Amino acid sequence: MTATVPAGTRADSSGASPVQPGAAGLAVPAQMSLADAVEMGLVAAPGSAGSAGLAGLPVAPGHISITGVSCYYGSHLAVADVSLEVPGRAVTAFIGPSGCGKSTLLRAINRMHEVIPGARSLGSIILDGVDLNGSGVDAVAVRSKVGMVFQKPNPFPAMSIKDNVLAGLIIRGARPRGSAADDLVEQCLRRAHLWDEVKDRLKKAGDSLSGGQQQRLCIARAVAVQPDVVLMDEPCSALDPISTLAIEELMRDLAQDYTVVVVTHNMAQANRISDVTAFFSLAQAGQPGRLVESGPTGDLFSAPKVAATRDYIEGRFG
Amino acid sequence: MGPTSASAVGTPRAPLSERVFAGSMRGAAGGVALILAGVLTFLAVRGGPAMFAQEGELPAHATNFLQLAGPAAFGSLWVAVIALVVASLPAIGVALAATIYAPSPKFGRFLAAVLDLLAAVPSVVFGLWGLMILAPLMVPIYGWLHRNLGWLPFFSGEPSVTGRTVLTAGLVVGVMILPIMAAMCRESFALTPPALMEAAVALGATRWEMVRYAVLPTARSGIVAGGMLALGRALGETMAVAMVLSWTPYLVSVNLVSSGNPVTIAAFIASTFPESTGSQVGALIGLGLVLFGISLLVSIAGRRIARQGVTR
Numbered sequence: 004m005t006a007t008v009p010a011g012t013r014a015d016s017s018g019a020s021p022v023q024p025g026a027a028g029l030a031v032p033a034q035m036s037l038a039d040a041v042e043m044g045l046v047a048a049p050g051s052a053g054s055a056g057l058a059g060l061p062v063a064p065g066h067i068s069i070t071g072v073s074c075y076y077g078s079h080l081a082v083a084d085v086s087l088e089v090p091g092r093a094v095t096a097f098i099g100p101s102g103c104g105k106s107t108l109l110r111a112i113n114r115m116h117e118v119i120p121g122a123r124s125l126g127s128i129i130l131d132g133v134d135l136n137g138s139g140v141d142a143v144a145v146r147s148k149v150g151m152v153f154q155k156p157n158p159f160p161a162m163s164i165k166d167n168v169l170a171g172l173i174i175r176g177a178r179p180r181g182s183a184a185d186d187l188v189e190q191c192l193r194r195a196h197l198w199d200e201v202k203d204r205l206k207k208a209g210d211s212l213s214g215g216q217q218q219r220l221c222i223a224r225a226v227a228v229q230p231d232v233v234l235m236d237e238p239c240s241a242l243d244p245i246s247t248l249a250i251e252e253l254m255r256d257l258a259q260d261y262t263v264v265v266v267t268h269n270m271a272q273a274n275r276i277s278d279v280t281a282f283f284s285l286a287q288a289g290q291p292g293r294l295v296e297s298g299p300t301g302d303l304f305s306a307p308k309v310a311a312t313r314d315y316i317e318g319r320f321g
Numbered sequence: 322m323g324p325t326s327a328s329a330v331g332t333p334r335a336p337l338s339e340r341v342f343a344g345s346m347r348g349a350a351g352g353v354a355l356i357l358a359g360v361l362t363f364l365a366v367r368g369g370p371a372m373f374a375q376e377g378e379l380p381a382h383a384t385n386f387l388q389l390a391g392p393a394a395f396g397s398l399w400v401a402v403i404a405l406v407v408a409s410l411p412a413i414g415v416a417l418a419a420t421i422y423a424p425s426p427k428f429g430r431f432l433a434a435v436l437d438l439l440a441a442v443p444s445v446v447f448g449l450w451g452l453m454i455l456a457p458l459m460v461p462i463y464g465w466l467h468r469n470l471g472w473l474p475f476f477s478g479e480p481s482v483t484g485r486t487v488l489t490a491g492l493v494v495g496v497m498i499l500p501i502m503a504a505m506c507r508e509s510f511a512l513t514p515p516a517l518m519e520a521a522v523a524l525g526a527t528r529w530e531m532v533r534y535a536v537l538p539t540a541r542s543g544i545v546a547g548g549m550l551a552l553g554r555a556l557g558e559t560m561a562v563a564m565v566l567s568w569t570p571y572l573v574s575v576n577l578v579s580s581g582n583p584v585t586i587a588a589f590i591a592s593t594f595p596e597s598t599g600s601q602v603g604a605l606i607g608l609g610l611v612l613f614g615i616s617l618l619v620s621i622a623g624r625r626i627a628r629q630g631v632t633r
Contacts, residue, residue, distance in 0.1 A: 118522055120425065148526035157516035161538040171524035174534050221520070228524060 052239060063091030064131060065262035067112065067233045072126035072136070073291075074107045074116060081107045083291035087281055091231075094254055094263045096300065097271035100315065101284035105266050106290025108283070109234050112264065113149035130231060143208040144261075145170070152226035155235040156217035160208030164201050165218055167209040168192060169265070171228035187227060192242070195223035196253050215246025222253060235265040239272065251276050268314060273302050282312045351363060359614070370608030371459070371600065378600035380593045381570040387603060390611050392573045396487070396583030397612060401555035403491025405548055408499045412551075413544065413572060417508035421513075421532055433507065436516035440500035446564070448564030451493035456484035456565065463488075463578035485567035488577035490585075493565055494558050498551035509543025510536055542626050549623025553616050559587035586612040 067089035074082040082104035086110035089095045097105035110116040111124045114135065128135045137239065150184045158167045168188045172178055179187055192198040197219040201212070207283075209220060218238060225233055235254070239247040254276050257263050267273050274282050296303065296312045307313040336341075376384045383389040415436065422431035463480040514537045521535040537544075568584035576582075590605045597605060597626045 113523065114517065115523060120517070143525055143527055146523055151523035152514060152518060153523075155516055157514070158521040159517065159520065159534065161541075170521075170534070174521060174524055174526045174530045190579070218534075224524065226518075 010291050020256075023257035033163075039282060056217060061188055063089060063093070065091030066090075066103075066131065067232065067262060068127070068129040070127045072111060072124055072128060074104065074111050074124040075122065076119065077121040077164060080291040082111070082124075083200075083292045085283075085295055087294055089262060089264060090279055091131075092258060092260070092261045093278040094258045095275050095281065096130065096277035096281045097264065097266045097281050098268070098270060098273050098315075099292070099295075100285070101268075102292065103283040103290060104286050105281075106236055106285045107292070108153075108189060108268050109236055110235055111136070112232070113146050113151055115146070115192045116153060117142055117316070118249070121320050125291075144209075147175075148230055148232060149232040150226055150228060152221050152233065152235045152238050155241050156214055156221050158212070158217050158220050160210040163206050164209055164212070165205040168227050170224050175235060175305075190226045191223040192220075194226050194255070195219040196249060196259075213246070213316060215242050216248055218242060218246065218250060220254065223258070226257070230261065232262040232264065235263065237266050240268065274300060280304070282307075282315065284311055284315065329455040352546055364606055364610040364613060366589075368604055368605075368610045370596065371604035371607035374388065374600055374604055380597050380601040380606045383571070383604075386607060388571060389604065390608055392571050393584055393586040393608060394611055394615065395573050396589075397556050397570070397615065399583060400487060400491050400494060400558075400566075400585050401552050403488060403577075404494035404555040404558075407492055407495030407554050408502055408551060412502035413506050413545070415503045416510055416531060417536075419503075419507050421511040421536060422528070423546050429629045431502075433484060436503050439496075440504075442497075444497070444558065444560040445564070447493050447497055450562035451489060451561060451565040454599055455492060455600070456489050459484040459486070459489050459492075459563040468580055474575055475577045478576050478581065480578045481567070481580040483537040483567060483580070485565055485578070485582075486578055487566065490562045490566040490582075491577075493561050494555045497558060498555050502547045502551040505547025506540065506544055509540035509547070510620050512543070542629055546623050546627030549619055549626060553619045553623065556585075556612065556616050556619065557587060558585075561589050563591045573597050 006089060013162055069087040069089065070084065072085045073080060085104075085108055098108060099105050107116060109176065110241070112128055112135065114124075116122045118123065124136060126136060128264065130148065134140065135149065157165075159170055162170060165184075165188050166173060167190050169178060170183060189198060189202075192201060197216060200216060201207075201220075204211075218241075220235070222238075238254075239250050242250065249274060254263055254265060256276070265273075277300045279297065280300040280303045282295045282303065283292050284295045287290045296307060298308075298311045303312065304316060307316060332482040372386045373381070374386055379386065379389060381389065381524055415432065419429045419432040419436075423432070460480075460482065462477075463484065463486065466476045467478075467480040475566060517535040517539060526534065526558065562585050566582055566584065566588055567580060568582045570589075572581055572583045573580060574583060586608050590608055594602070594605055
């Protein structure tokens with residue numbers, strides 16, 4: 004199941020990592036979130052404009068180092084030269100105007116962009132010591148380590164709620180049976196804050212639920228394959244405010260066990276839920292998207308380093 | 322058509338071109354219904370009495386109509402089912418190759434064009450091909466099937482020395498219905514919501530796993546509907562079957578390889594008509610009515626399933 008991405012996995016990556024040698028000396032618990040670390044003054048001021056800028060941070064398991072990543076659709080450069088540290092076991096938000104490449108970069112992390120003919124990406128995306136973008140790494144295996152939740156809830160309509168949760172395993176021919184299946188379904192649905200609402204109708208079709216419930220079902224489905232990272236591409240943009248609140252709460256909760264990366268157009272949401280925010284932009288339509296600034300969310304929203312970030316956050320642009 | 326129907330259409334202010342257009346459309350629609358009704362009346366009036374015909378009034382020395390119609394109806398369904406079994410997997414495979422597996426949209430369009438060309442080959446050409454090429458090729462294969470799988474009812478009995486068996490006919494008809502079924506499958510596959518394919522891929526599905534769990538379940542009704550429409554076409558196929566099949570009247574047999582084969586309704590009508598007179602012709606028209614009924618049922622079922630697929 005885990006195939007070619009053995010990844011440093013959770014055990015061995017809390018110590019020194021080749022990506023961030025400086026991190027080893029810091030005696031910070033691996034489970035500590037970035038926000039905590041910032042509060043305790045363990046983390047230096049956020050990085051300068053355009054750089055990854057979170058050096059010195061303890062490397063929690065599930066940490067992703069993005070270095071020099073450029074994404075192409077055919078000959079069109081969509082994302083140019085992004086370097087960014089995504090902390091493990093925390094929520095990182097990608098914000099920016101339409102076309103700035105934030106979704107493309109998100110999809111590059113689990114190599115979903117390869118589904119589009121002609122799409123490719125350069126650079127390295129290192130998760131727990133393994134380069135997901137490496138030439139010898141199987142995209143299918145990457146996706147079992149890095150799950151994804153989409154803008155529009157997309158449960159399998161022909162499958163029951165229960166089978167939807169198990170879909171990742173069923174698809175790979177590893178359907179669990181009996182009580183093992185029941186336990187996993189309950190565990191994942193509880194994880195997705197959905198259990199109490201659906202426990203009496205697990206046999207019903209996956210698309211019989213409301214939009215917000217469907218999205219939580221998709222999250223349960225994503226965590227059922229035990230990924231290290233959960234990517235979310237505007238997961239609330241098709242939902243009403245109440246459902247959005249439920250998903251936001253869930254994202255915070257998920258960050259205890261998973262690295263969560265969320266693309267959002269909603270800046271208030273990014274401010275509410277994320278530990279780290281990365282702001283992307285583009286010079287003008289047709290130009291490649293670039294990372295403008297990234298840093299702890301509180302800092303980026305209260306004291307952005309770059310004028311473009313401030314303009315965007317304050318609604319003067321985008 | 323023309324001024325009579327146009328006068329009843331639209332408000333007085335509707336421009337002439339609009340009235341002519343609406344009128345001719347209604348005329349065309351009415352015309353189709355009228356033709357169908359005419360055919361049905363013809364079949365019922367001329368063929369109906371033959372259903373109660375006595376011995377001596379029927380072709381092939383039949384003693385009653387049912388003795389003629391029953392085995393032929395079986396033969397028609399049997400050949401059509403063989404054709405469907407033969408065509409289904411290749412049709413789904415080609416349709417997948419033209420949509421999901423196509424390396425480029427250009428390749429997909431090329432494959433679709435090739436299939437349309439296959440559909441354009443006349444029935445009589447398929448008949449010649451089956452008779453002169455396929456049948457001799459199949460003789461040794463039928464011999465092998467009989468020797469090794471003779472314990473199955475499908476392969477028992479002395480194998481045919483000409484190869485003009487019901488299986489050869491089924492193969493030929495299978496090739497003929499392949500384009501219809503592939504076209505239907507292609508349309509269904511192309512309609513798979515991209516979100517579902519993404520869902521499967523994001524869960525770590527390979528291409529085939531994505532097809533198996535995202536594409537095929539969504540396209541199921543389209544595949545079934547395509548199969549039913551292809552079945553309807555196979556039931557009516559006349560020329561190729563009449564040329565290829567070496568048949569025996571009244572025979573009901575599931576044997577695929579022997580020289581004793583059932584006949585299909587369409588092939589029976591085509592081969593018997595030239596030497597038939599009077600009430601015998603009536604009996605053939607009656608057979609046509611039976612075939613019409615079977616095709617109608619299959620077509621209605623196919624449409625019902627296709628519609629379910631749309632409303633889901």
